[in-house]
Amino acid sequence: MTSGSGSPSVDDGAVHTVREIAQQPRLWREVDRLVAASRESLDAFLHPLTARGDLRVVLTGAGTSAFAGQVLQSALARRLGLRVDAVSTTDLVADPRGCLAEDVPTLLVSFARSGDSPESVAATDLADQVLSEVHHLVITCNAAGDLARKHTERPASRVLLMPAESNDRGFAMTSSFTCMALAALLVLGGGAHDGIAERLARAAESIMADGGGADAIAGLVDRAPERIVYLGSGALKGLAQESALKVLELTGGAVVAGSESSLGFRHGPKAVLNERTAVVVYLSNDPYTRRYDQDIVAELRGNLPAGSVVTVTAVSGAEPAACGADTWTVPGLDGVEDVVLALAAVVYAQLIALRTSLARGIRPDEPFPSGEVNRVVRGVVLHPLT
Template sequence: MTDTLPTATVGDGTVTEREISQQPDVWRETARIITDRRAELDAFLGPLLGLPDLRVVLTGAGTSAFVGEVAAPGLSRRLHRRIEAIATTDLVADPLGSFSEDVPTLLVSFARSGNSPESLAATELADQVLQRVHHLVITCDPEGRLAQQHGDRDRSFVLFTPARANDQGFAMTSSFTSMLLSALLVFLGDDDATVSALATAGEQVLASRDRVQRIVEREPERIVYLGSGPLTGLSRESALKMLEITAGSVDTYFDSALGFRHGPKAVLDDRTLAVVYTSNDPYTRQYDQDITRELREAIGQDAVIALRAGAADDGADWGLEGVEQVDDAFLALPYVVVAQLLGLHTSVRIGATPDNPFPGGSVNRVVQGVTIHPLEA
C-alpha cells in the first residue's frame, strides 16, 4: 500500500515544515490524551507490570523502531526492569531468536500508519510463538490495519497520538516525537512540568532557524550524529531524517560517543559536519564532551555542533534552556527538531522536494515488496 503524498512547493509552507513546526503543541496535546486515558492504561498495564518476570519489547520499523531505541534505555533506568528495543524487521526475520524465552511479554508496537507488513506480522508471530503475550499499540492512524486488528482484543490496548501527528509528509516528524512522548508518559506517569519544559525548548529551536540556515550554508557533504545512552538511538533517527528528506544526497553517519573512535571516525574530512547530542547525565556527559573536544580539534570549531541543556552561548555549543533536569529520553524531543530542520533546510538548498523526495516511487512512506513467509509450527 502507498499513501498519497501531498503536492507542495519547496521551503516554508511545505507539509514537512508545518509538521515540524507544530510539534511543541502536539506534545502538549499528547500529554492531555495520556492523562485522559490514564485510568484505562493503568488497568491494562498494572497487572502486567506486577509480574516479576515480565519482558517488555518495544518494536517498530525504521523511525518507529528508533522510538523504541530511544525509549528503552530511559525506561529501563527509571523502572529498573527488563525493557528491550527490537525492530520488527529483526523480529519478523528471526522470531525464534527474538522470542527465545517464552516468558510473559508485553509487545509495544509503534507505527505511524500501522500498515507496514512487518508491523502486522510482528504481533502475529508474537501470538504464535509466545504463550503469554499482551500488546500495547501506539499509532497515529485509527484506520490503520494494526489498530483495526487490535482494537477489540482482550489482550491488546490501542493508544492513538493526536490526529495531526499522523504525518502526511514523507518523513516522520510529529509522529516520531508524539509516539516517543506517549511511551514515556504511559510508563513513567503524567508529568506536566516536563512536557511544558520540552515544548518551550522545542519552541526555542524553532525560533533559531537562522542558525540552522547558517549551518546549512556551509554545504557539508557528510553529517555525523553522535549520542550516548538513549541519544544513540536519536543519532540513528537523525541520520535517517537527513537521508530521507534529501533523497540520499548527503552522506550521513551515526554512532555512540565512545563507539565513533572505533573505525567510523574515518569518515571525517574537511566537508564534514558533526552534531553531538550531549547527555544530561553527569557521568555520561563526560564522554560526550570528550568526543566534542576531539572532533573540534580534528575538523574545526565551527564544524561541530554540540547540543546541550542549559543557557545558550555565543560559541559552537547550542544550549536549550529549561530542560537541564529532564532524562535523556525526554531530551530527545527538542534535540531531534534540530535534526529535522537541518534536513528540511538542506533539502531546500539542494532543490529537492521534502514532502515527496522520491517522486519516482523508489522509496515509499509505507514499505512495499515485502513477502511475509509463514512460520511453520
C-alpha cells in the same frame, strides 16, 4: 517556525514537512491531555502486567518507529524495574525465534505511524505465535490502519491513538515520532514525567523561533556539508540514529549521514570524516556520561575545520564543550533525563534535514519522486513461520 526570512519556503515542496515540524509543541500538549484522559483505563490494563517481576517489555517498530524504542529503552527499564528491550519489527519478523527466544510473559509495545507497513501486523502475529503469553500496547497515529483495527477489540491488547494530525503526510516521520515517544514515556514512565510536555513544548518553540535555533541551523547548512555525522550516548544514541535517518530521507540520499555513540565513533566509524563533514554531538545531561561526549567533541574540534563540530546541550555554564557559537542550547531542560532531552533536541535534527534538502533543490515532502523509496514500505513478502 515563524514566517521570517530565515524560515523555509513551503512553496518548495515542503508544505507538509514544515507544518508537521512546527505543530509538534501543540500536539505534545494534546498528547499530554489525551494520556491523562485515558489514564484510568491504561493503568487498568498495564499495572497488573508491570507488577510482575518476570515481565519482559519489547519496544518495536520499523525505521523511525524503531528509533523511538531505542530512545526510550533505558529510561523505561529504570522506571519500571523490568527488562526492557528495543527490537525492530524488521528484526523480529526476520528472526522471531531469536528475538523472542525466551518464552516469558511479554508486553509488546508497537510504534507505528500508519500501522499499514507489512511488518507492523506481522510482528504482533509472530509474537502471538512464538510466545505462550503476550500482551500488546499499540501506539499509532492512524485509527484506520491495519494494526489499530486488528488490535482494537482484542482483550489482550490496548490501542492508544495519537492526535490525527500526527499521522504525518510528509515523507519523513517528524511529529509522529515525537508524539508516539512522548505518549509511551507518559504511559509507562509513571508520574515521574508529569508536566514534562509543557516544558518540551516551550523548548521546541524557542528552538523554532527566528533568532532561536533557526539562525544557527542556517549557518551550518550554508557550509554545504557533504557528510553529516550525529553522535550521542545512551538515549541520545537513539536520537543520533533518528537524526541521521532524517538527513538521508529528506535529501533523497544526496547527503551521506551516519550516527554512532560518542565512545563507539573512534572504533572505525570515524573513517567517514573529511573536511566537508559536519558533526553534531548531543551532550548528555548526566554529568558522568557527558564527560565522554565532551572528550569526543574536543578531539574532533582539534581535527576538523572551525565550525564543523556542533554541540547540542541543555546544560548551561562554562564547560568547554558547551561554549561558543558552535553550541546550540535546548532551553529549560537542564537536569531532565536524556530521554526527555531527546524529544526536544530532535527538532534541531529535523530542521537541519529540512534546510539541507531545500538547499539542494530537493522537495522534502517527496524526495523520491520516482518512487524507489516509499512513505509506507512496499514490496515486503511475508513468509509463514512453520
